[in-house]
Amino acid sequence: MKPEQIKAMEELGAKGARWGELWDVYLRAAFFMHGHVCGGMPLGFRAGVVALKALKSERELNMGKVVFVETGTGHAAGCFADGVQMATGCTFGKGLIERTGYGKWALVLVEKDTRRAVRVSVRPEVMEAAFKSPFLEMRRKGTPPTEVPLEIGVGLVENLFQKSDEQLFVVSEVFEYPLPEKPKPTFEIVKCQQCGEMVAANKVRFKEGQLLCIPCSGYGG
C-alpha cells in the first residue's frame, strides 16, 4: 500500500469519531479491511450506523443480530456490503450477514431475540450521482480502484460525510421481521474417516458405515 493511501485511510477513518466512542477505530478498520478508498464502502458503513441508531442498538459484538444486505455480485458498488458488515458487526465469520443478491443498496438489520427490524436504503438520487461520478467513470473504463487518483476517492467520501443521514438514506419504521428459528450451533467436532480432517459435528455425513466430511462423502452441502 502506498504511504499516501495509508494516510488517506487514517484521516478518513478519524472522521468516524462523530458517531461516538470507538467509531473512528471501526471506520479506520473498515478502510484497511476493504483495501481501497471508494464511495461504496463508506456509504454502506453509514447505512449500518443509521440502522443501529434506528433500532437503538449497539454494534454487534456477539451473535444477537443479523443483517440482510441487498447488493448482488457482478455489479459496481458492491463494496457497500463491506461497510455494512464492519459497521453493524454482523460479520461473515459469525454467520450474521446474508446477501440477497437484488443488486440494491439497502439493508435490513434484525435483532434476533425480539425480531425488531429496520430497513435502510440509499436514496435514488445519491446512487444516480455516485454512478455519474469520476470514480465510477474510471472504473467503467477498467481502472482498478487503487489506480483511480486518490483525491477522487477521498473527495467522494468527504462529500458523503458532509451529507446528513436524511439526505442519504430512507429509513423504515421499526417492524417485525419473520426470522426463522435456526438450530443451535454445535460445539462438537468429528474426524473424517477418509481425509482425516476435523469437521463440525453437524456437517458430518454418514456413508457406507463411515463418518465423512462433505467433500469426501460426495454429497451436497
Ligand SMILES: [Zn+2]
Ligand atoms: Zn470499494
Ligand SMILES: [Zn+2]
Ligand atoms: Zn474428508
